[in-house]
Amino acid sequence: MLTSNGYVLDERRLGELSVVPERERRDRPRLRERLQRDGYLFLTGLLDPEDVLAFRRYYFGLIGSVTERAAYRKVLFGQIVPGTEYAAFCAQPALKGWFEWFLGGEPFLHQRKIIRQTAPGENGIGTATQAHYDLVYLRGGSDQVLSAWIPLGECPVSRGGLTYLERSHHRVLADEAAGRLKRPAASMTADLPGLAEEYDANWLVTDYAAGDVVIHTAHTIHAALDNVSTDMRLSTDIRYQRADDAIDGRWQNHWHDQDGL
Template sequence: MLTSNGYVLDERRLGELVPVPEEERGDREVLRSRLQRDGYLFLTGLLEPAAVWAFREYYFGLTGAAADRASYRKVLFEEIVPGPEYAAFCAQPALKGWFAWFLGGEPFLHRRKIIRQTAPGENGIGTATQAHYDLVYLREGSDQVLSAWIPLGDCPVSLGGLTYLQSSHHRVLAEEAAGRLKRPAASITADLPALAEEYDADWLVADYQAGDVVVHTAHTIHAALDNVSSELRLSTDIRYQLADDAIDARWQNHWHDQDGL
């Protein structure tokens, strides 16, 4: 049984996130068409697993000694988030180089990069990322920003990784163009089952492994599942775009959970 913020997902509204086939991985135009069609690219094994595990070890090496919430926040926001190790991980050649190739120009990495840690048993409204699309947070720049969600370690469905609402970006694009979506909007809903019915679409899930990356558009609706395992789930989400496109200045400071975005 899968849940998100305590809501039980309807098994009839569940599907699988489809990885990009190996034979398509080197064809940029095919990948661009696939992204336009599906709203996401599930790139299995894009990163070296060793690099992912090394950063995970670094993270827990610093946070593991935190005795309380205040100590954890100090380490996270004063050491890890602005630190060179995190910057290097997010701009590693396998990642930055892929975006340079895919975008066809100089890639720009937004400084506001987010690390999410979810403990087992955390559920109820507000614990898992609610359904949203990223453009609602990035309106002061290009709408061609691409997000990369990266599990920092193996992340089977039970750990509560990201789930994507099938083909949702097409409706979001149409409603954005028609001006029917409320602004500003932080999230759409925590009720994923109801949203699946409204959109007549499935929530797509996957068992992620260290080294996997999911790239999605700024219009693709996604959310997080609850962690129903016995382990911590760790992930990061970062954003790349062409350096020549308009950049949202609000995202050029290091992430803090009190930054208002």
């Protein structure tokens, strides 16, 4: 049984995230066609798993056994987020080089990069990332910005990975153009089963491995599952675009949970 913010997902509305096959990995036109069709690219093994696990060890080495929230936030926002290790991880050649190749120009990495940690058993509204599409938070720049979601370690479905609403970007693009979607930066809903019915679409899930990356458009609806495993779920989401496109200036500061975005 899969849940998100306590809502039980309908098994009839579940599907499997589609992996980009090896034969398409270096075919840029095919990848762009796939991204336009599906709204995401699931690239297994794009990163070296040991590099991913090394960053996970670094993170938990600093966090340690900190349980007091103020102390945790001090380490996260004072050391890890602005740290050179995190910056190097997000701009490593396997990532930056891929975006440079795919975008066909100089890539730009937004400074606001997010790390999400979810402990086993955390549940209820506000725990897991609610359904949303990224453009509602990035209206000050290009709508061609691409997000990369990276599980920092093994992330089976039970650990609460990201789930995507199948081909939802097509409707979002149409609704955006018609002005039917709300403009304030906000999640759409925590009710994933209800949204699947509204969109007549499946939530796509999979077991992620260290080294996997999912790249999605700014219009693709996604959310997170609850962590019902016995291990900590850790991930990061970062955003790249072409450097010569309009850039949202609000996203050029280090992420903080009180930055208003």
